[in-house]
Amino acid sequence: MNLMIDLRKVTRVNVSTRDLQIQKTYETLFALEDLRELFRQSLPTGFNDAEKEEFSRNLARVKATIEELEKGEGKLTCQKIGNKLDVRSREEEFINIHPIQAAGRLTPEARKAIISYGDGYSTCDYCRKPFRLDKITRPPIEEFHQDLAKFVNMDQTRVVPGARRGFQAVTQSLVEKGDSVIVSSLAHYTEFLAVEVAGGVVKEVPQNESHVVTAEATAQKIEDVKKETGKLPALIMIDHFDYQFANEHDVYGIAKVAKEYGVTFLYNGAYTVGIKPVDGKKIGADFIVGSAHKSMASVAPSGVLATTDEWAPKVFRTTQMVGDVTKRKFGIKEVENIGCTLMGGTLISMIASFPRVKARTENWDEEVKKSNYFLEQFQRIEGSKVLSEQPRKHTLTKVDTTGSFDTVAKTHKRRGFFFSDELKDHGIIGEFAGATRTWKLNTYGLSWDQIKYTAESFIDIAEKYGLKIN
């Protein structure tokens, strides 16, 4: 295979130059931030002499660093931010196959936006009556909320500090103490907690032998709950793709069943909204929850809660509390959101990434193709298995290398870390360090070149340790 030969020729060649250039990119960015700070500390009328001097000094530093960046020369001088934080350059230096980081990587637009809007309440410059985040028109936050609703084809949306806070707003609005909430037996822990904090009790729908949750099983569970508790569950909350296998669960069928029983349905799109098309009306969901730091290229914590005009008055209900002394009311503030939610860099990163996020959902089939290609190659390594359903319908996958890389780990002095070491040497990170039995990886957002390179690297490592390639 040509690619393999190429790979062997180039692996780790020029890497130190590249790494240095990456560090010099950061160093230049940081030097520019120091220069920017001078503007912040000075009078609007201009620099005084001392500031002029510092400006020149800073500028000289910026220029010198760029010189080094260009040539790939110089010493590493900016490895720490303050004295405790390492520069995080893994997205530049490596191919990252981390299961939950792939689709949360910022777009260049989001990175620019947070440079500009990082400050605390940066979105609140033009906050006017009625003083609520989603009503602000400059920056275009109100418009973004409408765009978001269209994006998932629902009537109304709010941004929330992570999908979990979206679940919570719904459970706390709908679930009374002791109520049952049906979740998947592959439900994420945050769904458990959202039910618990509302005083509810989770009831899991069993998965079938292929680790899939079906409409039939959900209907059966509704019947079981009804029989056991004497009433219907207060809510059904199902992940379209779960966090364990990223298998697709029958959300269309489940929504239909929910409707038949008259039970409210929340679609958990933490692994879909922002990477594949999601149509809430077509699904028949009462609520759609998405995670922006997981799947919408945004700063954490961020997410989206979308609903219908029917449910909005309940879950987005506004405060009724009146001060007994002052008679104060804060009429437009929403109780479950505790008023405004993402008042700065988190929301701005969502807005800045949104055009690209919207566009990329159209390429989902290609992403899935790359995922399947990688896993085909991966399975050529004898003893390597895919535990998720196949063909893959997602880019997140659970794999089992007990029969391949783990056999090497058994006798290697670095144990399972030999595999991490090898991947790192090939410029790949994001595996669970030391794990060589079952673990997860995500190929989302990798180019075909990066996918092929990653596949070849796996095979290369396998060959090095004498594993059989089919």
Next chain:
Amino acid sequence: MNLMIDLRKVTRVNVSTRDLQIQKTYETLFALEDLRELFRQSLPTGFNDAEKEEFSRNLARVKATIEELEKGEGKLTCQKIGNKLDVRSREEEFINIHPIQAAGRLTPEARKAIISYGDGYSTCDYCRKPFRLDKITRPPIEEFHQDLAKFVNMDQTRVVPGARRGFQAVTQSLVEKGDSVIVSSLAHYTEFLAVEVAGGVVKEVPQNESHVVTAEATAQKIEDVKKETGKLPALIMIDHFDYQFANEHDVYGIAKVAKEYGVTFLYNGAYTVGIKPVDGKKIGADFIVGSAHKSMASVAPSGVLATTDEWAPKVFRTTQMVGDVTKRKFGIKEVENIGCTLMGGTLISMIASFPRVKARTENWDEEVKKSNYFLEQFQRIEGSKVLSEQPRKHTLTKVDTTGSFDTVAKTHKRRGFFFSDELKDHGIIGEFAGATRTWKLNTYGLSWDQIKYTAESFIDIAEKYGLKIN
């Protein structure tokens, strides 16, 4: 006055050069982000020919922009991020006296940190057992939690998505349906909502004629609640400095009263934690809540919830929910926090700003001095009043210019906006645009030069419109 003469000489001179340099700083930062993206899109083995070419092109752009930045020349070419977001350069171009933005402005360290850690789950690279944010040691998140606890002299802390989510965690843990919660009659709306979402009822402590909440009034309110409802309030929640006047309320005395009655006390430090020393043990607080995007130079939404070892098991209680089918448990995850809270840029900005934030609380007296100096000058403008208590003990202040600038607004064709226009012409922003009666301003973080310049600018504007200066 010398400064005034200087001011007149320099106002708006060179401003276009400065503004251009600021824009060119952003343009360079953005060009570097485009260059950085090339590393992200390429193979770890190095650039291919097309990428090499693009790298050179990007680098040339960076260098050209820096050239323009140095000379203060060139055209503005980067005024939008994507096609919807304006570059936000008000912190560089202007002196910002916005009431709630002052102490949330990022430190240079925080800005560098979010450049590096903006990506979604950027803090989770080394998340290992027991898989909880506050236990992560790389970056040093666990250590930061300990530092934070020391900083406010409490036993335990968690980071939360804004002070409001800290209130909510406490109310939802302590307040049963129908319970009374005592708040200040100057309480922030988020306290109202946090009580409402927990099913409680707010009971306001009246303020005295100086707009101050005293221990006596609080004791009286406890008695009133007891008489009216037959039981003690479930919680007392008082702002050390309120959002309206930023008057100091007797939290020490109130904590003592709370203890005497055996009622739990939450200290709302949204306007203190991160700018002035706060000692939870000395105050006698059961809970301390702070806002990081308001007062700790951090990305929103972020904040801190601190408590004692006595209360931690209740408010930080871990999940008890068990899956009925799978028997799954997520033992270490905390119910009220819905597991992890700030998994990326928000937390990293808190950590990066922390050393400077800690240090700046030691300069609080100087900040208050500057606040008082500014207001002395401000009150030289006849008809201008300070509605907050004086001498000021805070940098946030409510002022009344009905007798000064509003008299001009009455006949000015731009109405109250004349004042905003004038301030802007002097390089000052952050007032409530158009307001010339009662409004708020915050001098936090301004240097003495900036303070004096701001004071002179106010006087300059007053003189221009024939207002009398005393």
